[in-house]
Amino acid sequence: MIDIGRMDMEIKYESGICIEDGKKKIILDPTRQSEIGVVTHGHLDHLVKDAYMTIPTLDILEVRKGEKRGKAMHYGTPTEIGGFQVTLYPAGHVFGSSMVKVEDVLYTGDFNPYGGKTCKRAAPYDCETLIIESTYGKPSYSLPNKDGVTEDFIAWTRQQLDEGPVVFGAYKFGKAQEVIALLNELGEVPYVTEDIAELCDVYNKYDQGLEYQLPDGFEGNFTAVVPPGEIKRPIGDIARIARKKNGSSAYLSGWCAFFPYFNSMDIDAQFPFSDHAGFDELLKFVEGCDPSKVLTVHGSDKEFAEVVEKELGIDAESLKK
Numbered sequence: 001m002i003d004i005g006r007m008d009m010e011i012k013y014e015s016g017i018c019i020e021d022g023k024k025k026i027i028l029d030p031t032r033q034s035e036i037g038v039v040t041h042g043h044l045d046h047l048v049k050d051a052y053m054t055i056p057t058l059d060i061l062e063v064r065k066g067e068k069r070g071k072a073m074h075y076g077t078p079t080e081i082g083g084f085q086v087t088l089y090p091a092g093h094v095f096g097s098s099m100v101k102v103e104d105v106l107y108t109g110d111f112n113p114y115g116g117k118t119c120k121r122a123a124p125y126d127c128e129t130l131i132i133e134s135t136y137g138k139p140s141y142s143l144p145n146k147d148g149v150t151e152d153f154i155a156w157t158r159q160q161l162d163e164g165p166v167v168f169g170a171y172k173f174g175k176a177q178e179v180i181a182l183l184n185e186l187g188e189v190p191y192v193t194e195d196i197a198e199l200c201d202v203y204n205k206y207d208q209g210l211e212y213q214l215p216d217g218f219e220g221n222f223t224a225v226v227p228p229g230e231i232k233r234p235i236g237d238i239a240r241i242a243r244k245k246n247g248s249s250a251y252l253s254g255w256c257a258f259f260p261y262f263n264s265m266d267i268d269a270q271f272p273f274s275d276h277a278g279f280d281e282l283l284k285f286v287e288g289c290d291p292s293k294v295l296t297v298h299g300s301d302k303e304f305a306e307v308v309e310k311e312l313g314i315d316a317e318s319l320k321k
C-alpha cells in the first residue's frame with residue numbers, strides 16, 4: 001500500500017493497479033477479468049474481458065479473445081466506475097489506447113507522446129498523483145528522433161525495392177499497422193498475414209484507410225508486413241518467397257535503438273520505431289503533469305523513480321515492491 005498524502009486514498013499493485021478510497025474501488029489494467037477494471041489497450045498482456053475500455057479496444061478484444069465482452073467508453077466522457085469519476089484520454093501507443101484519469105490520479109498505461117499514424121498523441125494533464133509506465137525508464141534508454149527514423153525507413157525501403165521484395169517484421173497489433181500506413185504513403189500495398197489482416201480490418205471499420213492484401217501472385221518487387229517470428233528461421237512463406245527473389249528484410253521495434261538483432265532475427269536492417277515514450281519523453285511528461293507524487297510501473301520502474309526524485313525533486317517510488 002502506498003500513502004499518496006491524501007486521507008483514505010490507497011494505490012497498490014494487486015491483480016492490477018488498484019485504487020481504493022473508502023468504499024470506492026477500481027482496478028486499472030486488471031490481470032484477470034473484472035467488472036470494476038479498465039483495460040487501457042489491446043496488447044495481449046493488458047487485454048481481459050468484462051472491463052471498461054474504448055470501443056476500438058472492444059473490437060480488438062473480439063478478434064484476439066474471441067468474444068466482445070466488456071463495457072464501452074468514449075475518450076473525454078466521464079464515466080462512473082466503482083464509485084470513481086473516470087475519464088479516458090488518447091495514449092498514442094496503439095489504435096484505441098487510452099490513459100485513465102481517476103479523479104486527480106492519472107495513469108498513463110503504455111503511452112507515446114508522439115502518437116502515430118493510427119493514434120493520437122498522449123498529452124500531459126495536471127494531476128496530483130501520476131502513475132507512469134517506465135519501459136524505457138533508464139537514462140541510457142533515449143530513443144532517437146522519430147522523424148529521423150521515419151526518413152531512414154523510407155530511404156532504405158525505396159533503395160531495397162529497386163533490388164527485390166522487402167519484408168518487414170513488426171508486432172502484429174499496433175506496430176504492423178503503423179508500418180502499413182507508412183508503406184501506403186510510398187504507394188505500396190503490402191502483403192500481410194491473415195492475423196495481421198484481421199486486426200487491420202478493425203482499424204478500417206473506423207476509417208483508418210489502411211491498404212493491404214493477403215498473399216497472392218507475388219509478382220515484381222512486393223512489400224510485406226509479417227509478425228517478427230516469420231522473418232527468422234524457420235521463416236514463414238512470405239519471407240521465403242522474398243528471399244528467393246533476392247529480397248531483404250527488416251525488423252521494427254523500439255529496442256532496436258539499444259540492441260542488435262541482425263543475427264538473432266536474420267535481418268538486413270533494423271529500425272527503432274517505438275510505441276512507448278523514451279527516457280527523455282518520460283521525464284518531460286512527468287514535468288508536464290506537475291504531480292506531487294509519481295508511481296512507476298513496468299520496465300525500469302525503480303531506476304526511473306530514482307531519476308524523478310533526483311532530477312525533478314518530486315516524491316517517486318515504484319508501485320511494485
Ligand SMILES: [Zn+2]
Binds near residue numbers: 041043093110
Ligand atoms: Zn502495449
